[in-house]
Amino acid sequence: MSTETPPKEFERAPNHFTDRVGSPDWPLEAGRYRLVVSRACPWASRAVIVRRLLGLESALSMAVADPIQDERSWRFTLDPDGRDPVLGIRYLGEAYYAREPEYDGGISVPAIVDVPSGKLVSNDYPEITLNLEIDWAPLHRDGAPDLYPEPLRDEIDEVNDAVFREVNNGVYMAGFATRQRSYERVAHRLFERLDALEERLTDGRYLVGDTITEADIRLWVTLVRFDAVYHGHFKCNRRKLAEYPALWAYARDLFQTPGFGDTVNFDHITRHYYQVHRNINPTGIVPIGPDLRLWLTPHGREDLGGRPFGDGTPPGPVPPGETVPPIG
Template structure:
C-alpha cells in the first residue's frame, strides 16, 4: 500500500526501497540469476509491479522466474495471498508478503511494497527496488531470455532511455501520486501543472515518432504505459488529474492503444484489479469505497494508426508466444 506521507508543504513524499540487493548473472552480488530460485510477487493493480510483469513476459522469463499475484484489496498487513487456495502462496507458503520482508529483516517495520523478488529457498525478500528489477531482467537474466526476446534496454540507447525515464518518473509516474496525495492546494496545483506540462512534452515527442526512444519498444515505453493505462480509470478522477482524459489527447491515446494492442501487453492489464484497489484501499481519498462503473474500456481495441510512423514493436526480436491474460 502506498503510504500517504507528506512534508510540511503538503507535498507527497515517496519512501525509498529498503531491499535493494542485485541479482546478477555472475552471482557476484551473492544472488545469482538462477532459474527456479526466485519468485516475483506482484499486484496487477500496481503500476510499478506491472512493469515487472510485462518485462518478464516480453523477455520470456516465465519459466525462469515464477509469479505470485496478490489480492488487489489489502488489509492492515498489506499485500495478501487470498487469491490462492487456503489464502497462502503455493510456493512460498505464506499468507502475507510481509512475512518475506520479516524473513529478510526481523526488525523491519516499514511499508510492504510490490514488486518484490523473493528467494524461494530462504523465503526472504531479495529486492523491492522496482526501477532496478526490470533493468536487471533485461541485462543480468539475458542468458535465460527466450529466443527472439527484444532488447528493451539497448546499450547504445541507455543514456537517452535513462534521461527520459527520470523525467517521466518525476512528473508522470510519481506525478499523479504527487497530485492525488497532496495535502495542500499549493502542492496539488504544482504537481498538477508539472504533470500536464510533461504530458504536453510527451505529446510533442510522440507526435512524429512511434516510440519514446529509438525505433522499437524499450524500458521507457513500458514505464510510461503502466501509468497511461491507469489514467482514465483512476488518476483522472480519483487523483484529480483532470485537465483532460487520456482519451481526449489524440497522440497519447493512440500511442497507449498501440502498446496495449502489441502482443504481450493487454494480457498483463487487469482493469478490475486496478479499479478495486485504488477506490477500495485508498479510503482516505474515497471513504465510501464505491468503485466507479466507468469509464468505457472498449476504445482500447480501436485502430490507432501509428504504424505509419515506422518502427516495429520488437525490433529484430519477435512477439512473445503466450499473450493470454494473467489471473
C-alpha cells in the same frame, strides 16, 4: 522571509532492499526466485510486462497478490487457503521479515523472493526491470527484444527520469496532496510533461528509437491507468488521456501489442485505488467507467513505422494461470 508554512507534497519512501539477482549472494538460477506482484500496481506492472516480453515465465515464477490490502498489506487471498503455493506464506511481509526480522518499513510490490530461503531479495522497483533485462539475459527466450539497448541508455535514462518525477510519481503527488497550492503545483507539472510527450510522440511511434524500450514500459503503466483512476480519483483532470490524440493512440498501440494489454486487469486496478484509498474515497464506491472497449479501437500508429520488437519477435501465448479477463 515568509512565515507561511510550505505546502506539503507526497514523498515516496526509498526502497530498502536493493540486491540484484546475478550477484554473488543471489546467483542466477532458473526456478530459484519468485516475482510477487499486484496487477493493480503500476510499479509491479513494469516487471510483469518485462518478464513476459523477455520470455522469463518458465525461469521466474510469479505470484499475484489480492488487489485489496489489509492492515498487513499485500496478501495471497487469491490462492487456495489464502497462501502462496510456492512460498507457503499468507502475506508478502513474511518474506520481508525472513530477510530482516526487525524491519519496520513499508511492504511493497514488485518483490523478488528467494524460494529456498523464503527471504526477500529486492523491492527496488526501478532496478528490478533493469535486472531482468541485463543480468537475466542468459535465461531470455530466443527472439527476446532488447528493451535497454546500450547505445540508447543515456537517452532512455533521461526520459525515464523526467517521466518518473512528473508523470509516474506526479499522479500520486497530486492524488495525495493535502493543500491546494501543493496539488496545483504538481498537477500543472504533470500536464506540462504530458503536453511535451504528446508533441514527442506525434511524429515518433516510440519514445526512444524505433522499437519498444524500457522508457515506453515505464510511461505506459501510468497511461493505462490514467482515465480509469488518476483522472478522477487523483484529481488529474485537466484532460483525459483520450483527449490527447498522439498519447491516446500510442497507449492503444501498446495495449494491443502482445505483452502489454494481456497483462492488465482493470478490475484489480479500479478496486484497489477506489477501495483502498479511503482517505480519498471514503465510501469505497468503484465507478462504472470508462468504457474499456475503446482500448481495442484502431490506433493508426503503424503509419509511423517502427519495429515493436526490433530484431526480436513477439512473446508467445500467455501461460496458463496467468491470463487476465478480456475486454468486451
